[in-house]
Amino acid sequence: MKAVVCRSPGDLVLEDHQAPGAPPPGWALVAVSHVGICGTDYHIFEGKHPFLAYPRIMGHEVSGTIVETGAGVDLAVGEPVVINPYLACGKCIACRQGRPNCCVRIEVLGVHRDGAMCEQILVPAQNLYPANGLSLADAAAVEFLAIGAHAVRRARAEPDARTLVIGAGPIGLGTAIFARIAGLDVSLLDMSSERLGFAASELGFSVLDGSQASAADLVREATNGEGFDVVFDATGNTQSVQSAFAHVAHAGTLVLVSVVKDDISFSDPEFHKREMTLVGSRNALRADFDHVAASIRDGAVPLAKLVTHTTTLAATPSDLARWAHEKSGLIKAVIEIGS
Known part of the structure; x- marks a missing residue:
């Protein structure tokens, strides 16, 4: 049976050898652990984002655990990871210069395509970075700090x-x-x-x-x-x-x-x-993710002070609607989805 695989933004590829339901080659299925909520999410929730097609699952500040991998993926099942949400084409002028953060055809999870306010998400393995000793809660903060x-x-x-x-x-x-x-x-x-x-x-x-x-x-x-x-x-x-x-x-x-x-x-x-x-300055690169992760491990980032609010996936609709207007005391909110 042929499966339709979104291998890179804008490309749909048929794979004859792929098992039904398995991640496509080069991709991995991630069990979502924590998702940070940012200003973009509040704008999307309120219908105020000018460059987004609805409906859309939000969530681009993400940590999780590898559940299943496609062929050619050098990540182990059970490995905790930080998700880089910027999906690049790998072919355009920016990508050829090592600048996928400003890819001509970039697609950001939670904005241009569905994100991670859910239990599992399929992501290109090149966008998954080992957490390397960070807690999954701390790993979800890497993207916004990057x-x-x-x-x-x-x-x-x-x-x-x-x-x-x-x-x-x-x-x-x-x-x-x-x-x-x-x-x-x-x-x-x-x-x-x-x-x-x-x-x-x-x-x-x-x-x-x-x-x-x-x-x-x-x-x-x-x-x-x-x-x-x-x-x-x-x-x-x-x-x-x-x-x-x-x-x-x-x-x-x-x-x-x-x-x-x-x-x-x-x-x-x-x-x-x-x-x-x-x-x-747009988005971030792998070097920035690595720098942030190292700084968190070294204790140079006061994450305990920055993360002021937490919620669950079930409570997110009501809490997000409230936090969009009640900003007093709010710095960073995080959704605790799994562990």
Whole structure:
């Protein structure tokens, strides 16, 4: 009997030799253990995601255990893994340069195709990374932290560079944590006094409270009018991104971690006189996943403080609907599905 196999995004292949129900060659069936909930999931749940076809099973921050493998897969049944949710074609210009994170035909689990808010999921084996001593709960946090780790690596900043992270949500906090791990001198800017209070008291960051004064004045005061050497914007807010250009010092770098659907405009004379570097950062690479996992094992990432809420798969619809609006005290929520 022939089985229809989705081997890579956009390709449907018939396999004569595949046993009915078995994973296709190069793929593995994973029992889902934990799934993190991110801002994208809240937007999808509320029907506000502009680039998604419904219906859709969400979930892209995932850990699990190998249940069954297809031919040619070098992973053992029972092995705990981190799932890289970015499925790349392997053939386009980005993939040929070793940049599958920005593949021309990328498909992200939970966004472009069904994700892992379920009991089992079929995934290409190349997207499965051994957890290597991480608990399955900690392994589910690797993906969202890898976003910030990748952005920091993209910045190519020198140690002690005066650094501003705009946005104290999970992605911004992850970016700040990995900027600090990289030896940068990090401050956080946000409009939420509650989130900044958490960043200061629980994580030890210097903070600039945009609810108390204008961002321009805060940046000027913090840097003696010079601006920051490196600025990361992790807000997903068009106005914030456009304002961030003015926070960058001469010869500095602006890294756009979040993405907005709008066009971004900025003053070309201001951009050129600073000889600024503008960097886009999308998703993450295997090296970033490995760096995050190693940092968690070394105790450099305070995950116990970042994961503030947990739920079960059965309770997810009601809890996710509530957390989409009740943000007080919420940093990162995780669904506990299996073990």
